Amino acid sequence: MTKAYIAAPLFCDAEKQFNLAVDAAVRSVGLDSYLPQRDGGEAAPLVRQGLDEHAVRKRLFDLDCAAIDECELFVFVLDGRVPDEGGCFELGMAYQQGKSCFGLQTDIRRFGGTNSNNLMLDYALAGGIAGSLEDLCDLLRAHLASLVTS
Numbered sequence: 001m002t003k004a005y006i007a008a009p010l011f012c013d014a015e016k017q018f019n020l021a022v023d024a025a026v027r028s029v030g031l032d033s034y035l036p037q038r039d040g041g042e043a044a045p046l047v048r049q050g051l052d053e054h055a056v057r058k059r060l061f062d063l064d065c066a067a068i069d070e071c072e073l074f075v076f077v078l079d080g081r082v083p084d085e086g087g088c089f090e091l092g093m094a095y096q097q098g099k100s101c102f103g104l105q106t107d108i109r110r111f112g113g114t115n116s117n118n119l120m121l122d123y124a125l126a127g128g129i130a131g132s133l134e135d136l137c138d139l140l141r142a143h144l145a146s147l148v149t150s
Contacts, residue, residue, distance in 0.1 A: 002144065003032040005068050005094065007087035008077035010037040015079075022077060022104060025133040029140045034067040036060070064090065073143070074099045075136070076125065079107035083121060095124040100143055103129035104136045 004026050008019045016037055023035045034040075040063040046056045064086075068074070074094035076087050094101055103125040105117075116122065122129070127143055130136035 001032045003034060003071045004073040004075050005034045005071040006075045007090045009080055009084040025137050026075060029137050034071055036064055040064055068093050074101040076103050078103050078105040081109055091124050100127045101125050102127035102139055105129050106132060
């Protein structure tokens with residue numbers, strides 16, 4: 001089954017809940033997924049439990065990098081005042097590896113009220129940038145259909 005890596009900020013409850021909705025949408029089109037907060041874990045709670053911070057952060061870095069290697073698709077949640085720094089790094093990895101990359105941007109806080117991002121993000125997200133979960137599903141379905149016909 002084709003698998004998508006979902007890159008997104010996960011620093012508050014609202015972000016984590018939205019990420020679960022993104023994951024459900026991705027799965028609804030027949031994709032498997034890797035969601036870092038669920039499949040890798042979160043650094044802060046592990047460190048609060050007494051685990052070594054360096055070891056936790058290194059483990060999560062390695063897990064996420066390996067998951068990007070294993071996934072065929074990449075979905076980046078761009079919401080927030082600026083896109084998540086870790087997600088930007090992950091997008092660069094996925095793009096460099098030739099993965100099909102898609103964005104989701106429901107937050108319109110960008111200069112001039114447009115959804116324009118840094119050109120390095122916009123052009124790396126060649127699969128398209130959706131404005132809603134429904135639009136994301138449409139992009140992913142179209143991509144999967146193109147794989148069947150090619």
